[in-house]
Amino acid sequence: MGVAFGRNNDRDISFFYWGFEQGKISSREIALIAVLATVAALGRIPFAGLPNVQPTTFMVIISGYVFGSRAGFMVGSTAALVSNFFLGQGPWTPWQMFAWGLAGTSAGLIKMVYPNIGPKSMLVFNFIWGYLFGWIMNVWFWTAFIQPLNWQSFIATCAASFWFDTFHAVGNTIFYLLFGAGFIKILQRFRRKLEWGQA
Numbered sequence: 001m002g003v004a005f006g007r008n009n010d011r012d013i014s015f016f017y018w019g020f021e022q023g024k025i026s027s028r029e030i031a032l033i034a035v036l037a038t039v040a041a042l043g044r045i046p047f048a049g050l051p052n053v054q055p056t057t058f059m060v061i062i063s064g065y066v067f068g069s070r071a072g073f074m075v076g077s078t079a080a081l082v083s084n085f086f087l088g089q090g091p092w093t094p095w096q097m098f099a100w101g102l103a104g105t106s107a108g109l110i111k112m113v114y115p116n117i118g119p120k121s122m123l124v125f126n127f128i129w130g131y132l133f134g135w136i137m138n139v140w141f142w143t144a145f146i147q148p149l150n151w152q153s154f155i156a157t158c159a160a161s162f163w164f165d166t167f168h169a170v171g172n173t174i175f176y177l178l179f180g181a182g183f184i185k186i187l188q189r190f191r192r193k194l195e196w197g198q199a
Contacts, residue, residue, distance in 0.1 A: 028194055033071055036063050036187075037078035044083040052164045053171035055179075056083070057129055060100050061172075062180065064107030065122070066187040072104020092140060099136040103129050119180065126176045130169025134161050 040059040047054040056079055064072020080096035110117060110125060117125075135158060142157045143149065 026194075029071070032067075032190060032194065033074050033078070036071075036075045038082060040075060040079035041081075041083035041086075044079070045086055048087055050167070050171075052130075052134070052168035055171075055175045056080075056100065057103055057133060057168065058126055058172050058175040058180070059183070060104045061107040061122075061126055061129060062183050062187060064104035065111050066184060066191055067108070068111075069105040069108030072106075072108045073101040074104075076100030076102070076104035091144065092137065095137055095140040099133045102136070103133065122180065123173060123176055126172040126180075127169045130167075130172045131165045134158075134165030134168060137161075 036059070040056045040063070043055040043059060060072060060076040060079060063075040067075075077097035077100060080093060080100045084090075084093050084096070106129075107125070114121070138154070138157050138161055142154050146153045146157055
């Protein structure tokens with residue numbers, strides 16, 4: 001059952017990449033997404049020794065918030081793939097790609113639905129994604145290693161990861177508090193230049 005879940009996840013991610021490739025996108029936007037994904041990936045490496053504390057989630061969310069859902073997914077999924085070349089590839093990689101991609105996508109949707117969302121709400125959003133990311137990864141662990149597959153075993157799996165997910169959530173909050181406003185301004189400046197170049 002775990003293998004089937006993993007294969008479906010691979011197909012879902014491939015669909016997103018295919019849609020991105022078929023869409024209208026400029027070479028500047030591709031270059032910008034590549035740079036953001038690389039920075040988000042490299043941000044993971046120095047914090048590898050800390051349990052689930054890294055700036056990648058925060059950077060992916062801000063990227064999706066500023067550039068939209070499509071760019072957010074591409075930054076998140078690519079950051080997972082690139083960082084795992086340094087930290088180790090495995091069956092968890094597609095799940096990390098999906099989870100971070102979904103974080104970026106949801107940030108773009110939040111900006112679309114609530115264009116005037118304030119910093120406090122974004123702080124809460126970053127905090128929540130620390131747990132959402134962990135729960136998505138728990139689905140992979142649960143289907144791959146836990147028997148029997150039922151609600152009790154899934155709840156037990158989530159309970160076992162609670163403190164790691166909490167570190168992730170608190171880390172996201174701290175990174176946003178320290179760097180959120182500045183990072184948003186920098187990316188908005190790049191977005192304006194990108195839009196001006198396409199005009």
